[in-house]
Amino acid sequence: MSAQAGTAPYAGASLETRFRATARSEWIKFRSVRSGPAVLLATAVILPVTAWLLCGYYGHNWATMSPASKASFDPVFISLRGIEGAQLFVGAFGVITVTGEYTSGLIRGTFIATPQRAQVIAMKATIFAAVVWAWCTILSFAAFFIGQSLLSSPAKHVAIGDPGVLTAVFGGGLYLTLVGLLGLFIGVLLRRTPAALAALFGILLVSPVAIGLLGGKLSAQLAEFLPDSGGEEIFKLLHGGAYTLGPWQGFAILAAYVAVAAAPAFLLVRRRDA
Amino acid sequence: MIEARKLRKVYGHTVAVDGIDFQVKPGHVTGFLGPNGAGKSTTMRMILGLDLPTSGTVTVGGRRYQSTVWPLHEVGALLDAHAVHPGRSAYNHLHSLAAANGIARRRVDEVLDQVGLTSVARKRVGGFSLGMSQRLGIAGALLGDPGTLLFDEPVNGLDPDGILWIRTLMRKLADEGRTVLVSSHLMSEMALTADHLLVIGKGRLLADTPLSELIARNSDERVEVRAADSGRMAADLRVVGARVTMEPDGTLSVVGLGSKQIGELAAERGHVLRQLRDVTVSLEEAYFRLTGESVEYRAPNPARVAA
């Protein structure tokens, strides 16, 4: 096997082979992001525990609630409210999946191995989304069942088969996935951890508070277009509260934020030095 | 002087350093050799109080590092050229270290000059090449004019000029009576710089000797002989009990007889000698013989694999 150096025929590797190679390498890197297990564990704790706390509370205090509160009570949304805490961790995880590589300089090795940078980012995002979606959907279901078990009659509760419930519970996993992706693309854009996290948390968590402080109709109108409030609608069962747009419009708004972050991310990653 | 007694460090299930004893004495350049993963960096970190030993002690000048106030005056170390914040200028990085230990500001300018970084003193460290970062690290070690110096891979990233410079610097520091401990992989450099060696493998101390002794102990005294008639020469040598190996080009490698005896034998038997040379093993070979069993991470020999 005395092959001459440098004559191995690699150039002919098919698109599919290259794709799979990138996928495999991104999967390995994803598995080894240091805080990965911690984040997944945190999510696994927050979602069920919040459901347990909140639904236990409302189930216990049902009798003392006002009729208006009882009417507007959303058993699915309340079970899934842990998402508002979990989004912190999932979003941060999205950020560090990318900024970790930039900080350690690993990104240079990655781009040397695969110069088609957009492909690398796309693969990273896909693997991230797949894992996070699966994990968070399972946890959403878990939180839902825990919550409903604590909301025994006379408290308002629902079964998984009731209209709109399944969509809402799936919506929980979907929401967290999109939040994670938003973090990931912001990470590609800003490349440094503190800045990217600040931007993500600013857009996701701070903007609702800031807009809310404005008060009046303007506040309510602007709030419709925030990723947090828009996205929330997809894991609610009851709509038509303060939020006037429907759940799928809300989802589209969140998805739009992700797209707005992703587009320049794909463009810039090719033009900038690693 | 650095002194370690039964120094041991365990990470989880891995024993990084397995109860070693050694002394690093002043006035010498002591080389710290060992394969990757042998425990060199861990030991150096324990000397500096960065990692806490699982058991055992290590002291510098008789005191534990953690109890030393303003230690940069006594111990200077280059462990990791990257242990700086990329957003800071070289000057400010050194200035903060100097201030932390009550070292005068002019020392910062002095050491920057000594390592040749004065022209980039105000530039962000993030933009430095590896060689520049190394020199910044060396500057940091020299800041307090300490009596003990630790260098981990100091020539990493330096150009030939820089390598010569650091070698001369280390010798000078040792000649001034300071304690110098250098950890390196570059055998050729070690052979030129160090006069005492600590060899570590898989967390254990394999040797603690002067350089010359290590080489002598791990050499077979070998003589290279080239004769007009190699075959007959080899036979004659074997008759008197020497071990003879014949190289492809006809050179004879003889063990068991000194060059003087071989010369006399050749004269007796009427051989024409073209070369008669004593061969001592290089540090590299001695090192490989010593650590042969204890290499943690070994890559297969490329020459053998390609065949």
Place this chain on the structure above:
Amino acid sequence: MMSETIQATTATSRRRATPSALLRARAALSAEWIKLRSLRSMLVTLVLAAVFCIGYADLLCWRFTLRWHTFDAASKAAFNPLDTNFNDLVIGVLFFGVLGALVVTNEYGNGLIRTTLAATPQRGLFLAAKAALLVPLALVSSAVIIFAAFLTGQGILAGHVPHVTLADPGVLGRVLGAIFYLTAASLIGLFIGVIARSAAAAMTCVFGAFLVLETLLDSLHGGVWQHTVPYLPSNLGNALWLSHSGSLASPTVAALVLAAYVIVLGVVATFSLRSRDA
């Protein structure tokens, strides 16, 4: 052998007297100050905090002057000019918490902590110096920001809607309470940073503690919640600068509990720093 010993003694015989505690403290503080002022990102964080806190406060006040005519009598009666001015502190506190965290997580990113601890192996002193630098920095910047936000905000309100001055009863107390809150938040951020060691983990905890916890738990009343919800960090802050107390703790209690948080976290952080490898 003999010459070796003499040479060794010469090199190490420059035995300096051990520096006094005061000198050591000054040296540690001086080093921390150089580190802080030599990083642009710290300055940027402070500037952003100022711009946001003052700017948004002014924006909110201005908005209220615009909306005033739409208020009914009850709303007008309930209007509190100081609340309006300081409402943005629920966000402003995050800047200070993150600042505190970054002051220490900057050391961990590239392993700078090893160089730092090699220079100052007494880890308690190192942490104390960081805290001792952070406190006056946070105090001064928060004071400047709060007073500027107050004066400009009230200035915007004046002439259109009810407003207050520092001379009015209770106002100064709440202004000082706000300053205390922001300073305490920066220390909490610092200690979280020491325990968490990474910027990502620390920032996540700061946002979690000061923003998200309240959102999740605020709707819970009665029973055990009555005794815990008011003591969430954000609610303690509210108790210090918000006008109506409702279920919140009294300002004095809030200040004490906040101080307790700082102390407990400080102890945990010190212990964590000293017992772990760098």
